[in-house]
Amino acid sequence: MLRPKGTARRNRYDNSAYFYLLPALLLLAVFIVYPIMNTLITSFKGEYRFLTGDFEGYSWQNYVEIIKDPIFRRAILNTLFIAFVCIPASMAIALFLSLILNSIQKWQGFFMTLFYLPQVTNVIAAGIVFAFMFNTNFGVINMILGWFGIDPVAWISGQGIASSPKLYHQAYARSLFIVFVYTVWQGISLKIILFLSGLQNINKQYYQAAKVDGTSTWRMIRKITLPLLSPTTLYVFITSVITAFKAYAQVVALFGNQYGPAGDDSKMMITIVGYMMDSMGDYLSPGSISKASSAAMILVVMVMIVTAVQIKISKKWVHYN
Amino acid sequence: MKPQSMSNLFRYFLLSLSAAIILVPFYWMINTSLKTNAEILRIPPTLFPSEFRFQNFADAIVKAPILTYLLNTVVVALSVVAISTVVSVLAAFAFARLNFRGKQILFIVILGTMMVPQEMLIITNFMTIADLGWMNTWQALIAPYCINAFNIYLLRQTFKQVPDELYLASKVDGVSNFRFLRKIMLPLSKSTIVTVMILSVIWIWDTYAWPSLVTTKDSMRLVSNGLQNAFTNDSGRIQYEIQMAASTLVILPLVFLFLMLKKYIISGMVKGGIKG
Numbered sequence: 001m002l003r004p005k006g007t008a009r010r011n012r013y014d015n016s017a018y019f020y021l022l023p024a025l026l027l028l029a030v031f032i033v034y035p036i037m038n039t040l041i042t043s044f045k046g047e048y049r050f051l052t053g054d055f056e057g058y059s060w061q062n063y064v065e066i067i068k069d070p071i072f073r074r075a076i077l078n079t080l081f082i083a084f085v086c087i088p089a090s091m092a093i094a095l096f097l098s099l100i101l102n103s104i105q106k107w108q109g110f111f112m113t114l115f116y117l118p119q120v121t122n123v124i125a126a127g128i129v130f131a132f133m134f135n136t137n138f139g140v141i142n143m144i145l146g147w148f149g150i151d152p153v154a155w156i157s158g159q160g161i162a163s164s165p166k167l168y169h170q171a172y173a174r175s176l177f178i179v180f181v182y183t184v185w186q187g188i189s190l191k192i193i194l195f196l197s198g199l200q201n202i203n204k205q206y207y208q209a210a211k212v213d214g215t216s217t218w219r220m221i222r223k224i225t226l227p228l229l230s231p232t233t234l235y236v237f238i239t240s241v242i243t244a245f246k247a248y249a250q251v252v253a254l255f256g257n258q259y260g261p262a263g264d265d266s267k268m269m270i271t272i273v274g275y276m277m278d279s280m281g282d283y284l285s286p287g288s289i290s291k292a293s294s295a296a297m298i299l300v301v302m303v304m305i306v307t308a309v310q311i312k313i314s315k316k317w318v319h320y321n
Numbered sequence: 322m323k324p325q326s327m328s329n330l331f332r333y334f335l336l337s338l339s340a341a342i343i344l345v346p347f348y349w350m351i352n353t354s355l356k357t358n359a360e361i362l363r364i365p366p367t368l369f370p371s372e373f374r375f376q377n378f379a380d381a382i383v384k385a386p387i388l389t390y391l392l393n394t395v396v397v398a399l400s401v402v403a404i405s406t407v408v409s410v411l412a413a414f415a416f417a418r419l420n421f422r423g424k425q426i427l428f429i430v431i432l433g434t435m436m437v438p439q440e441m442l443i444i445t446n447f448m449t450i451a452d453l454g455w456m457n458t459w460q461a462l463i464a465p466y467c468i469n470a471f472n473i474y475l476l477r478q479t480f481k482q483v484p485d486e487l488y489l490a491s492k493v494d495g496v497s498n499f500r501f502l503r504k505i506m507l508p509l510s511k512s513t514i515v516t517v518m519i520l521s522v523i524w525i526w527d528t529y530a531w532p533s534l535v536t537t538k539d540s541m542r543l544v545s546n547g548l549q550n551a552f553t554n555d556s557g558r559i560q561y562e563i564q565m566a567a568s569t570l571v572i573l574p575l576v577f578l579f580l581m582l583k584k585y586i587i588s589g590m591v592k593g594g595i596k597g
Contacts, residue, residue: 097336124548
């Protein structure tokens, strides 16, 4: 592979390679490989105390406990909402905008730049801005609704939800909507860039041939563009879903450290990573590292299963040349 | 839904409308950051500040040490960029050019770590940092970010495109591997290296969970961690105009960086970059 066949040095190993690799391997071992193994092991330790390292045997106890925890179930539900409602919606919007962008001649770069801006922000700063946009009295959302004669909505409010399941569900629906809007906004830039580059890689000759045959645009999109774009679509879907499973900071930015609107004490909007961080506690008040580890392992396994299923299903709809 | 059959004008209208919606948060942030406290409380809110109050930015800097956070973030970002680029370039060179025992398996391990959600590593890394006594130190903020499998992969792909002939010719001339890397590989791969560096900056700017774990002191916090809950007044009301001014201070530097280096960032994203 490296040298032309038949040269004398073909099979010689270059030991200097290890010097080049040393820093990377060292960091990899300490900060990636060891943590993966340690998290796996820790997730099975019972009554683990991280300061002393004491624990009482290995068991599934931590897993059983968190799966029984209603807050963890809520975390899974919220995470699945982000992965399988927000992501497909933002992909559809991004694909639609990319198709239009790809069909115009002038100003393409200009619009690309604008569409890219959400990507180069900061998850917390932008989340705080969104929370303020949804403010009942001073927010832009209610102001715009007001133009259409709609009364102000108390978007981020948990008033009375502790005693009324109906109010709770309404507050939950509003919170999901806010997360939806923020997640779509946040993720759209990268998807547009990837879709557009996928579209530009499609050989123009297909379209020319179809045009000669008098094929309609809609048919061309369905029969040529979407099939040829499908590897890009799969890539975007898989990477976005993985990112969605790690959702955490955006929820903290929108709802604060209690993962819910003011007045909510059920951690309404918590995610899996949020649950992990909560279980872990912090340096000054450490929580259960082993519980956090089992939450992390469940996350990893879910990501692996979902990715494998996506790849499996993709064989039916992805076309490779 | 038929772009080709839509009139051109309608296409531009749709794009402009979408762009406008995407820009609303930026507009609302800057608009609010320039209002006076009295104007903030007006219902319905005003679309344009009746007078500009730039003092909000000064207030934000005084109220929460935003400048410290920004400076810390810049220090961490630059350190990570410097160290991780050197580490990645060296490793990528070995994978792209050198022949050594265990090459295949090591490369697969590195690719494999790209599949692991970074978030699961936090737990053990936090214990490692605490054990080392590195809480509230620069090392803690920098070290875990210095290894980036994606960067190694991207650089290796780029290095592989440098023709074998160049390497063989330089070997004949007795040029050392390191000299070859420095004098030939690096200049030829400049654009990928710049891309890798910028992606690291964007990554650090956006990072939240890790720095919030390993820092407990204000003086060591990064931008994401310092923003929350820092802008309530004595009666517990959030001072939105100052909060928005602070958010503006955090977001604008990255937007400017992007506008200056657009070309590299977009090419990096296309090559398969995804944040986090």
